[in-house]
Amino acid sequence: MTSFEQLQQCSPVALRQSIAAGQYQGHTSGLGQGRVQANIVILPGDWANEFLRYCTLNRQACPVLDVTEPGDPFFRNLGAAIDIRHEVPQYRVYRNGELSESPLDIEHLWQNDLVAFALGCSFSFEQPLLEAGIRLRHIELGRNVAMFQTNIDTRPTARLSGKMVVTMRPMKAAAAIQAIQITGRMPNVHGAPVHIGDPSLIGIQSLDTPDYGDAVPVEADEIPVFWACGVTPQSVVQASRPPLCITHAPGCMLVTDLWNSDL
Amino acid sequence: MTSFEQLQQCSPVALRQSIAAGQYQGHTSGLGQGRVQANIVILPGDWANEFLRYCTLNRQACPVLDVTEPGDPFFRNLGAAIDIRHEVPQYRVYRNGELSESPLDIEHLWQNDLVAFALGCSFSFEQPLLEAGIRLRHIELGRNVAMFQTNIDTRPTARLSGKMVVTMRPMKAAAAIQAIQITGRMPNVHGAPVHIGDPSLIGIQSLDTPDYGDAVPVEADEIPVFWACGVTPQSVVQASRPPLCITHAPGCMLVTDLWNSDL
Numbered sequence: 001m002t003s004f005e006q007l008q009q010c011s012p013v014a015l016r017q018s019i020a021a022g023q024y025q026g027h028t029s030g031l032g033q034g035r036v037q038a039n040i041v042i043l044p045g046d047w048a049n050e051f052l053r054y055c056t057l058n059r060q061a062c063p064v065l066d067v068t069e070p071g072d073p074f075f076r077n078l079g080a081a082i083d084i085r086h087e088v089p090q091y092r093v094y095r096n097g098e099l100s101e102s103p104l105d106i107e108h109l110w111q112n113d114l115v116a117f118a119l120g121c122s123f124s125f126e127q128p129l130l131e132a133g134i135r136l137r138h139i140e141l142g143r144n145v146a147m148f149q150t151n152i153d154t155r156p157t158a159r160l161s162g163k164m165v166v167t168m169r170p171m172k173a174a175a176a177i178q179a180i181q182i183t184g185r186m187p188n189v190h191g192a193p194v195h196i197g198d199p200s201l202i203g204i205q206s207l208d209t210p211d212y213g214d215a216v217p218v219e220a221d222e223i224p225v226f227w228a229c230g231v232t233p234q235s236v237v238q239a240s241r242p243p244l245c246i247t248h249a250p251g252c253m254l255v256t257d258l259w260n261s262d263l
Numbered sequence: 264m265t266s267f268e269q270l271q272q273c274s275p276v277a278l279r280q281s282i283a284a285g286q287y288q289g290h291t292s293g294l295g296q297g298r299v300q301a302n303i304v305i306l307p308g309d310w311a312n313e314f315l316r317y318c319t320l321n322r323q324a325c326p327v328l329d330v331t332e333p334g335d336p337f338f339r340n341l342g343a344a345i346d347i348r349h350e351v352p353q354y355r356v357y358r359n360g361e362l363s364e365s366p367l368d369i370e371h372l373w374q375n376d377l378v379a380f381a382l383g384c385s386f387s388f389e390q391p392l393l394e395a396g397i398r399l400r401h402i403e404l405g406r407n408v409a410m411f412q413t414n415i416d417t418r419p420t421a422r423l424s425g426k427m428v429v430t431m432r433p434m435k436a437a438a439a440i441q442a443i444q445i446t447g448r449m450p451n452v453h454g455a456p457v458h459i460g461d462p463s464l465i466g467i468q469s470l471d472t473p474d475y476g477d478a479v480p481v482e483a484d485e486i487p488v489f490w491a492c493g494v495t496p497q498s499v500v501q502a503s504r505p506p507l508c509i510t511h512a513p514g515c516m517l518v519t520d521l522w523n524s525d526l
Contacts, residue, residue, distance in 0.1 A: 052315050053315065053330050055319075056315065057330065064319050067320065077418055155339075155340055157332055158332050184448075185447075185448075187450050
């Protein structure tokens with residue numbers, strides 16, 4: 001095993017080599033020297049084709065950074081070629097929508113009709129927000145971001161449909177205005193917020209009880225700011241129960257060679 | 264037949280009804296009250312799936328505004344539902360990459376595996392440029408925009424690959440800087456330019472002999488500004504000779520209900 005401190009010094013390529021060699025199987029937060037980290041969804045045949053249509057119609061929630069050819073296990077547009085069978089620290093395998101295994105490698109599961117998708121993630125826009133001096137309370141508190149199921153319909157395809165999941169970050173008004181401008185310039189990582197202010201207007205009953213992640217308090221002089229969240233496609237896909245779906249394990253993302261400023 | 268002057272008064276919905284009723288089969292420039300006009304590509308089965316992967320990887324040249332489910336002839340995300348078999352003034356049918364027919368309606372050609380794509384078009388960003396006071400010489404001269412084949416590789420899929428086609432607009436430096444900012448905010452209609460200045464750096468021998476459209480002179484105090492062009496996907500698709508491909512006829516676009524500011 002390689003230590004986390006050693007891995008923090010690694011380039012993205014060296015980090016992925018360590019992961020592929022079985023030397024690391026943990027979360028990727030703080031690793032990869034600030035390069036883009038991606039959510040992974042892998043689907044067979046016709047499900048993959050439909051999922052790409054769904055992502056195209058719902059770009060704010062499902063920003064596709066790269067997609068492979070059917071059966072080709074390599075991402076070819078994220079920097080150096082990335083073998084998706086080995087270079088994620090830990091995977092989740094769902095069969096008919098139910099979690100079945102959490103392997104460290106998926107070579108044994110590879111099929112010649114599988115298509116892999118790399119989806120943008122809000123980690124990529126948090127860095128420019130922090131660099132602009134915007135405080136992100138969940139990071140200061142050492143918590144996961146708060147995520148909520150909303151009543152906002154996504155655009156459906158034949159079998160894929162559902163409500164949008166959002167992340168919430170509390171901000172003072174001036175910071176919220178600045179954050180809207182900064183993230184509006186990053187359409188490949190969820191883009192501008194989908195809502196600000198009263199959570200009940202998008203079907204959220206209470207900010208104290210997030211559906212995923214950790215609760216983060218909103219102060220009296222703050223406004224909650226809501227962004228489309230990459231959990232949306234994962235929850236929509238599992239709800240439609242495809243025969244096979246492989247994803248990264250939560251927090252164990254694919255570290256790419258892209259810079260956040262490329263997005 | 265309805266006169267062009269009558270059609271100019273029409274809402275997009277009424278215009279499409281006239282077109283579907285066979286009352287108009289001409290170009291759409293100046294029609295639809297400034298709403299978004301889209302390039303159309305229709306492909307069968309597996310070619311459609313691959314084309315969507317190609318568009319995803321080459322978003323600057325191929326910005327997908329909507330995609331239908333296989334066999335469903337309706338666009339459902341461009342405003343009111345649009346029946347793609349009837350609501351374009353004139354179509355082109357290519358078989359194995361060769362032009363075979365130019366029908367006014369494609370109901371007789373519809374198949375249950377066809378998928379229709381609506382792609383963004385540079386008309387949509389010319390309006391905000393004009394509104395910002397930027398002069399567009401080809402419009403002042405009443406010419407088509409100049410288009411060039413470049414040596415810029417697009418990102419390939421298994422069967423779809425080729426060089427990027429670009430449009431060129433000559434501008435003074437201050438206008439070019441402004442245009443870069445304005446179009447950079449419109450990723451769904453080609454986004455920021457792909458090149459400025461010396462055309463030979465992207466493989467263009469002479470600006471006097473465009474590969475498509477009309478030549479437009481560049482004055483001594485101007486710089487040529489190059490944007491990715493929606494002709495790219497059409498030229499790439501025909502070069503790979505799919506058994507069937509249906510597009511709009513040049514200039515006879517689909518008029519949607521979307522506003523340019525939505526992009």
